[in-house]
Amino acid sequence: MSNDAKKRGRPQKSQSALSKATIVNAAKNMMATTGSIPSIRKLSAQLGVDAMAIYHYFKNKDAMLEAITTSLIEDIYTPQNTGDWQQELSALCKSYLATLSQYDGLLHTLLSMKSDSPAEVFIGRFEQIINVLKLERSQSEVFLHLLVDYLHGFSLAMSCDKGNTLKIDDIDKPLGFLIAGIKQG
Numbered sequence: 001m002s003n004d005a006k007k008r009g010r011p012q013k014s015q016s017a018l019s020k021a022t023i024v025n026a027a028k029n030m031m032a033t034t035g036s037i038p039s040i041r042k043l044s045a046q047l048g049v050d051a052m053a054i055y056h057y058f059k060n061k062d063a064m065l066e067a068i069t070t071s072l073i074e075d076i077y078t079p080q081n082t083g084d085w086q087q088e089l090s091a092l093c094k095s096y097l098a099t100l101s102q103y104d105g106l107l108h109t110l111l112s113m114k115s116d117s118p119a120e121v122f123i124g125r126f127e128q129i130i131n132v133l134k135l136e137r138s139q140s141e142v143f144l145h146l147l148v149d150y151l152h153g154f155s156l157a158m159s160c161d162k163g164n165t166l167k168i169d170d171i172d173k174p175l176g177f178l179i180a181g182i183k184q185g
Contacts, residue, residue, distance in 0.1 A: 073110075
């Protein structure tokens with residue numbers, strides 16, 4: 001075995017640059033390029049480490065997938081508490097759609113995951129924005145479900161739109177309609 005060969009298991013001290021954050025960032029970059037979650041093998045090759053080194057930081061592929069997708073969703077718009085909940089909600093929705101659009105396989109991954117961590121990020125930001133409305137819990141849940149279902153459908157339509165005629169700003173009118181219903185309700 002040559003000195004250049006990768007060793008299995010825990011990363012060597014010479015590979016101290018390897019960390020959970022390094023792995024997640026490399027996976028995000030690969031996703032932006034390929035449109036899908038990279039395999040452990042491809043990710044380890046990109047990082048120049050043995051695949052087992054990644055398992056030192058993540059107990060399994062699902063744990064790594066949760067960290068990657070949660071990190072992607074954490075990059076969406078963070079409410080600024082401007083007092084204009086409608087503008088804040090629009091910014092959150094558009095940012096979420098932009099992220100789903102940038103990482104083509106992300107929506108499918110989110111919908112098929114066992115973990116709720118990425119969804120909890122969006123929900124937390126949504127609740128922070130609509131908190132000023134003082135809705136009953138059941139009303140805010142219905143609002144959230146309608147909104148997320150619409151955003152996911154819109155994202156799917158954008159990914160199927162080969163002519164690129166559908167743009168993120170096209171959600172303004174439907175979102176305005178939903179907001180008007182909340183204001184009246």
